[in-house]
Amino acid sequence: MWVAAAYRTASFVAAFLPTRAPPLGLVADARARAFNRMRELQHAGDTASGLGRELAAAEGLRVREQWKANTERSDLPSERIRCAIRANWEEWFNRSHGGMSFRLTQVMTGHGYFGSFQCRIGKIANPTCEHCGRAADTVEHTVEVCPAWHKEREILRATVGEDLTLTSLVRAMARSREGWAAVTRFADQVMTRKERAERESANNAKRERGGMSTETFDGC
Numbered sequence: 268m269w270v271a272a273a274y275r276t277a278s279f280v281a282a283f284l285p286t287r288a289p290p291l292g293l294v295a296d297a298r299a300r301a302f303n304r305m306r307e308l309q310h311a312g313d314t315a316s317g318l319g320r321e322l323a324a325a326e327g328l329r330v331r332e333q334w335k336a337n338t339e340r341s342d343l344p345s346e347r348i349r350c351a352i353r354a355n356w357e358e359w360f361n362r363s364h365g366g367m368s369f370r371l372t373q374v375m376t377g378h379g380y381f382g383s384f385q386c387r388i389g390k391i392a393n394p395t396c397e398h399c400g401r402a403a404d405t406v407e408h409t410v411e412v413c414p415a416w417h418k419e420r421e422i423l424r425a426t427v428g429e430d431l432t433l434t435s436l437v438r439a440m441a442r443s444r445e446g447w448a449a450v451t452r453f454a455d456q457v458m459t460r461k462e463r464a465e466r467e468s469a470n471n472a473k474r475e476r477g478g479m480s481t482e483t484f485d486g487c
């Protein structure tokens with residue numbers, strides 16, 4: 268189950284949108300409304316078969332509308348993924364294909380083996396991309412710019428097109444199995460190598476700590 272594998276610090280907004288599983292608070296409210304409405308109708312003598320299913324379907328639509336409205340709140344984190352999915356809302360939720368993997372989740376949320384994120388949570392001191400040394404290692408840098416992933420990016424572009432913003436990736440993923448597979452393949456290939464590099468850096472740092480003081484870098 269991907270939720271168990273997802274990066275522990277992913278915010279609930281970023282975590283729930285990719286899976287299409289509504290936040291539990293909204294679901295609990297919807298179930299309570301459906302239950303109360305069912306009792307009202309039964310007390311009024313309405314015992315039509317299928318009533319429960321109809322109420323549940325109506326509440327399901329209501330939950331999705333409430334959820335979409337919640338994603339527009341400016342005080343929530345994870346604006347990048349909220350905007351990307353909101354721009355492709357119907358296609359994202361109505362698709363019949365596509366499952367989330369741990370590495371795909373990292374690319375969508377930006378929470379994972381990206382220097383900027385690792386620096387923000389205090390795991391490393393310097394956010395600079397260790398694969399090119401040219402800029403801070405963000406998810407945008409990884410997907411759209413970093414020369415280390417040029418080959419993987421060109422393969423991705425052959426399916427998704429020139430625009431590799433998250434909104435464009437989400438659109439391609441929602442619209443076709445091919446789009447979903449292309450983004451998943453990119454995420455798996457690139458993130459696997461980034462994870463390996465991060466592990467090697469951590470091991471090297473551990474070895475070097477033997478007699479050297481650690482230089483700090485306040486650049487997050």
Ligand SMILES: [Zn+2]
Nearest residue numbers: 396398399413
């Ligand atoms: Zn780079």
